[in-house]
Amino acid sequence: MTPLRLPFFVYGTLRPGGSNHHLVRPALTGPPRPARLPGAVLYAGPGYPFALDDPHGTVTGDFLTPDPAAYGDLLAALDHLEEYVPGDPANLYDRVPRTVTLTADARPARAWTYLAAPATASRxxxxxxRIGGDEWRP
Known part of the structure; x- marks a missing residue:
């Protein structure tokens, strides 16, 4: 089954200035746009954050719109970076569709994001x- 071709919401090392932004930059159709993910909070990882579902939180990040011609390669690269394998219970992250709010105009948009997988979130x-505030900084 082919996954949905959604944009991406990123909140850690894939953001502009982050150590992995170079992986996404060539595949984008325009600059990242500031956005917010309601219903999530951040926890510290070993050099990168984890977002977890939480109805009382919000995470600040960026909305990335990939070039359609580069979409498959970008999705594969991000899944590899996040060590995400569909259906694998050992995943650290799960790639899930979520509605984010674009900061510039408060417009909602659907996007893929990587949230802590259930076992990771429980641990x-x-x-x-927990990271104070709604934004991770390296």
């Missing part, structure tokens, strides 16, 4: 360090 809630 972080028990033993992790």
């Amino acid at each position: 972080l809630r028990r033993h992790g360090e």
